[in-house]
Amino acid sequence: MPEQTPPEDPAAPAAERAPERTTPRMLLASAARFPDDLAVIDEDVRLTYTALREAAFDVARAAIAMGIRRGDRVGLWAPNSQRWIIMSLGLHCAGATVVPLNTRFRGPEARDILTRVDAAAVFMEDGFLGYDYAGALREEPGVLTGVPLVDIADAGAAKPGVTGWHDFLAGAGTVSAETARESALAVEPSDLAEIIFTSGTTGRAKGVTIPHGYSLDLYEKYGRIWGLRRGDRYLVSNPLFHTAGNKAGMITSLMRGLTIVPLRVFDTREVLRMIQDHGVSVMNGPPTVFYSLLESADREAYDLSSLRVAATGAAVVPVALVERARTDLPFERFITAYGMTECFGTATMCREGDGAELIANTSGRALPGIELRVVDLDGNPLPPGEPGEVLIRGENVTPGYWDDPETTAATIDAEGWLHSGDIGTLDADGNLKITDRLKDLFFVGGFTVSPAEIEQALARHPAIAEVAVIGVPDERLGEVPRAYVVPRRGAEPDADEIIAWIRQRLANFKVPRGVEFVTALPRNASGKLLKRDLRAAVAQRSPA
Known part of the structure; x- marks a missing residue:
């Protein structure tokens, strides 16, 4: 039976308030707690938490006017920006499931995904990096016919057959604020917040289903353990179409009263400028982000003293990178973490007080409520220090791949263990060290x-x-x-x-x-x- 969340007032005292286990409720609660704090800085755009809530509900009203209803899947194909954040939150408040699309996808990839989820609408930033998004979506006759396309950029008149941003928002006037609020409060923790498609590095992309409740539970713990503070400014360089940008970045920030600074396209000099100009204190990204900062000839020309905490993660994080980042960049805390889309992006992370050697050599311990196991090729648990495949079990494991029960069964076994495909070891204290990808191993003379x-x-x-x-x-x-x-x-x-x-x-x-x-x-x-x-x-x- 689905989890039930009565529609109580999110601004009520905590003791009287239902758990904030849906994105709409979390947004309402954060706007009540941090009304005048800055929620987003996107160059000249400054949005307080109150303004972000209002902008999101304008989108929700316009989406409802368009015919979007609870449970509909809606594509979002755009780079990191305040508009992406507003759209995602607004669609959630309308009850929709957001399907973020990789901005580097080409037409066939995007059409395949949108057709598979039976998208009710697609919101895009047409022309990003010179690509004709609208043309790519309409390229194949009979595919996505009748699906509304909305250009969320402020780029003048939209193309024929595409609704412009301001014309889309004009529809909000036909839907009352109360209707949008009722729609937002009707969303349940078990409803799907996103279907995030894997990058497809080993084959056809798979749609990972992510419900509101368990993903919010996970990132409440994540932000608390990482030590994020109200007022921190978080440069979200990871794409918002990925769990690292969407969950570990946007959602974690909004839950804890941070300011999101979205980065459209990674450029080392631009990152250095934004850190200096916006007083960025929090960063998260793959190792290549920190390599770029460390190797930049421009680094000494910028004031990076605001940097406070950082995290990185990948299948394997080079120890040498962690050591360099901790000594050559002004972070108080630089930690490593581990996860994959199928476990909502995070399974383990280092903790405050962990020594430099532990942080450099492991991805930390499982978050509360998550189990880890390392097994041999026959599925037998291995003792501490012995390498094998890493298995993950907990409420952070996806309910399954969208419309793909066979692949789901091959990835998540009958006991609920997610088979990661990563090779690693666990020490006696439960710290995980990823040593490789199972598919990357090769054989030299046996x-x-x-x-x-x-x-x-x-x-x-x-x-x-x-x-x-x-x-x-x-x-x-x-x-x-x-x-x-x-x-x-x-x-x-x-x-x-x-x-x-x-x-x-x-x-x-x-x-x-x-x-x-x-x-x-x-x-x-x-x-x-x-x-x-x-x-x-x-x-x-x-x-x-």
């Missing part, structure tokens, strides 16, 4: 090789900023390691010297047989390293 182990070692070379290792075909050994290296600023590394250096630190079968220097590693819009692109390049150069 020996199993973890590319992440080689990457961690190479990352300590004084001339290397970033590195990725893959296995490439070899006639004699089957596969051998190859390293792709981004040099540190001002360095001129030599491939033979690097190979000789790593040979003193790793067994011979782990030593790369080749080193290629690149200006950047291939990543998707969420900052995830795309080793498939490196493998594809190797395959194209190799004879069939």
Whole structure:
């Protein structure tokens, strides 16, 4: 039976208030607690919590006027901005499930997802990065026919067949504020807040369903453990279409009275400027974000003293990066965390008081209410220190993939364990260390090789900023390691010297047989390293 939340007044005293376990209730409660605090700074736009609530409810009224109802799936295809935040919150207040789309998607990818969820409408920023979003959605005859398209940008007149932002908002006048409030309060914790599609790095994207209640529960704990404070200014550089930007960024900020500073497109100099100009105190991002700051020739020209806390996470976080960030950037706390979309983005994190070595070498412990297990290939639990696949169980595990029971059953077993596909170890205190992705392991002459182990070692070379290792075909050994290296600023590394250096630190079968220097590693819009692109390049150069 769905969880029931009576429609009580979110502004009432806490003892009389229903739990704030839906996004609309959380928004109403935060606006009551922090009415005049800044909720969003987006260049010239400043929104207090009161103004954000009103803007979101204007969107809710306009969406209801358009015919959007509770449970409808609605696409949101746009970069980080105050408009994205307002749209997401407003659609939730109308009762809709938001389906965020990756801004780097092309037409076929977006159409596939929107068709699979039977989207009731699509909101987009047409023309972002020069791409014709509207044209891409209408490109295939008979697909998305009749689905309303709304351009949320202020770019003048919308294209034929597309509703402009101001014309969309004009519909709010036909729906009363009370109707919108009733719609917002009717949303239940078990209703889906989002369907977030995975990046599709290993195949067709899968739609992870995320309910309001359990995701809010998770990020209440996350923000509290991380030590976020009312008034902190949070540079949300992770895309809002991803859990790292949406949940760990936007939702966590709104729950705790922070100011969101959304970043449209990552540019190192722009990030430095925003930190200085807006007094940014909180950052979260993949390792590449912090590498970019550390390697920037402009870093010393900006005042970064406002930075207070930061977190990073990835399948594998280089220890050398954590050590450099903690010493070369002015953070009081720099922690690591671990999660995946299927567990709403977070499963473990370090805690206040954890030592530098623990933070650098692990992703911390499970959040309250979450269980971890490391198992062998047969599913048997392994003792502390033994590597195996990481399993996760708890209320933060998705109910399943959208309209895909077979893939759901293959990923979440009958006992509720989410099979992550990551290889890691647990120590005696429950701290998790991710050592690799199961799919990235390769075999050299019969020996199993973890590319992440080689990457961690190479990352300590004084001339290397970033590195990725893959296995490439070899006639004699089957596969051998190859390293792709981004040099540190001002360095001129030599491939033979690097190979000789790593040979003193790793067994011979782990030593790369080749080193290629690149200006950047291939990543998707969420900052995830795309080793498939490196493998594809190797395959194209190799004879069939």
